Amino acid sequence: MCLGIPGVVVEVKGTIAIVDFGGVKREVDSLLVPNIKPGDYVIVHAGAIISKLSPEEAEETIKAWREVLEALYEM
Amino acid sequence: MRKGLREIIKVYRELSIIKDIVKGIHKLAPKVMRKYGADKLKIMHVCGTHEHTITYYGLRSLMPENLELIAGPGCPVCIAPTRIIDEAIELSLNYDVTLLTYGDMYKVPGTKMSLAAARSLGGDVRIVYGFLDAIKIAKKQNKPCIFLAVGFETTQPTTASHIVLKSIPKNLKLIIAYRLTVPAVDYVLNQPDIPLNGIIAPGHVTSITGAKAWKFIPEKYNIPAVVAGFEPLDVLLAILEILKQHLEGKFRVYNEYSRVDSWEGNIVAQKYVEQAFNVINADWRGIGVIPRSGLELKEKFKDYDSRTLFDVKIDYSIDLPPGCKCGDVTLGKAVPTDCPLFMRACTPSRPYGPCMVSSEGTCAVWARFGGEGKVKELAKILGLDNIV
Numbered sequence: 408m409c410l411g412i413p414g415v416v417v418e419v420k421g422t423i424a425i426v427d428f429g430g431v432k433r434e435v436d437s438l439l440v441p442n443i444k445p446g447d448y449v450i451v452h453a454g455a456i457i458s459k460l461s462p463e464e465a466e467e468t469i470k471a472w473r474e475v476l477e478a479l480y481e482m
Numbered sequence: 483m484r485k486g487l488r489e490i491i492k493v494y495r496e497l498s499i500i501k502d503i504v505k506g507i508h509k510l511a512p513k514v515m516r517k518y519g520a521d522k523l524k525i526m527h528v529c530g531t532h533e534h535t536i537t538y539y540g541l542r543s544l545m546p547e548n549l550e551l552i553a554g555p556g557c558p559v560c561i562a563p564t565r566i567i568d569e570a571i572e573l574s575l576n577y578d579v580t581l582l583t584y585g586d587m588y589k590v591p592g593t594k595m596s597l598a599a600a601r602s603l604g605g606d607v608r609i610v611y612g613f614l615d616a617i618k619i620a621k622k623q624n625k626p627c628i629f630l631a632v633g634f635e636t637t638q639p640t641t642a643s644h645i646v647l648k649s650i651p652k653n654l655k656l657i658i659a660y661r662l663t664v665p666a667v668d669y670v671l672n673q674p675d676i677p678l679n680g681i682i683a684p685g686h687v688t689s690i691t692g693a694k695a696w697k698f699i700p701e702k703y704n705i706p707a708v709v710a711g712f713e714p715l716d717v718l719l720a721i722l723e724i725l726k727q728h729l730e731g732k733f734r735v736y737n738e739y740s741r742v743d744s745w746e747g748n749i750v751a752q753k754y755v756e757q758a759f760n761v762i763n764a765d766w767r768g769i770g771v772i773p774r775s776g777l778e779l780k781e782k783f784k785d786y787d788s789r790t791l792f793d794v795k796i797d798y799s800i801d802l803p804p805g806c807k808c809g810d811v812t813l814g815k816a817v818p819t820d821c822p823l824f825m826r827a828c829t830p831s832r833p834y835g836p837c838m839v840s841s842e843g844t845c846a847v848w849a850r851f852g853g854e855g856k857v858k859e860l861a862k863i864l865g866l867d868n869i870v
Contacts (some may be wrong), residue, residue: 409556409558409634409635409636410636411531411636411686411742414487415487423614431868435612435614436612436640438640438754439639439640440643441577441750448487450689452637453637454611454615455634457636457690458689458714460741460742461740461742462490462741464740464741466490466493468738468741469499469715472499472719475726476502476506479509
């Protein structure tokens with residue numbers, strides 16, 4: 408039930424944000440992550456934003472792991 | 483221009499890196515087993531969405547022979563006490579109220595029936611996607627509305643924020659049945675009959691609690707804890723990291739899901755939860771009482787408690803229906819196929835036990851996508867069993 412769906416913030420209206428989930432737009436609660444702005448990637452759970460999503464961090468993780476894997480093969 | 487979501491996900495589904503990681507797991511697992519003289523390694527995850535990823539993508543079929551992936555207590559719907567469901571059913575049938583609940587809870591069998599059955603008998607039961615929807619519906623109703631609040635750490639803060647800010651309409655009352663996964667994992671690790679070699683921690687619970695919530699795992703139990711996301715690559719990386727830590731002999735919390743989770747977590751959310759609720763000892767369906775694993779409304783918010791308005795006495799609840807193995811499945815002591823009722827008396831369209839209901843219940847996931855054996859057979863037929 409802790410399913411979280413990634414989306415992009417389109418608009419912020421007070422404590423409500425409009426989030427675009429790949430074409431489907433929905434009003435969600437933004438009380439828990441108050442500093443969002445349009446263009447931010449967010450994770451939405453049960454109608455509320457619970458966290459921001461950082462695409463840069465996603466790439467970093469993969470990059471770091473590629474290095475680990477290379478080291479692994481030399482073991 | 484930043485990348486679109488689809489492009490980000492694409493990186494996580496790239497075959498070449500997935501193959502490399504699977505090869506890595508096959509390389510490290512025997513080394514770890516040799517190091518401990520063990521003939522089996524067991525890694526537990528505690529999230530229904532992880533079970534979905536593992537089963538849907540057939541990850542068990544990619545694991546070395548003696549590396550087991552076990553599903554732990556990761557489904558709040560499966561462990562919501564029967565008496566809570568019974569109470570909600572009684573309210574919907576015998577009182578003039580609107581009962582609001584999540585879609586998963588709607589179908590879970592209580593002692594006599596489910597909320598879905600109560601609706602078919604005339605109860606005003608409605609499904610909501612989130613607490614915001616419950617507020618919207620209550621504002622339009624001129625009779626009491628009752629929200630059945632179940633869920634883990636991820637779900638609790640939204641309700642808590644509206645309680646603290648007092649932005650809940652007067653006619654909306656709550657039945658709080660929130661449970662905490664962190665003490666539940668501690669409880670599972672304390673069980674002497676399930677020796678585990680590592681925990682894959684739930685990524686979305688951690689977005690609230692922060693990765694720091696899991697540091698008791700390496701400190702108290704001397705095994706790795708890896709916070710993971712929900713792409714197949716995330717789960718595979720978590721397994722590889724657990725093996726790596728075993729070979730290095732140093733155990734810590736590793737946050738693989740750093741694109742969403744931080745060490746400290748969502749402090750705003752944590753504060754709301756602290757202000758709205760007290761932590762109490764709580765019962766888990768099929769398991770029993772786990773110390774400090776549930777929440778109740780603080781005294782000053784008792785006006786929101788459904789029980790201040792309706793005192794429904796339930797004395798007939800039974801924990802699990804006879805023969806159901808949900809308790810053992812939830813604790814990782816049994817797999818769904820160990821249960822004689824699985825896919826016979828208990829199916830997704832006619833669930834008998836609670837783990838067969840939610841899309842995140844282990845039995846429901848296995849029923850839809852097949853368990854370990856079926857996936858391995860299928861992989862063989864398709865010639866996919868020799869990826870490494």
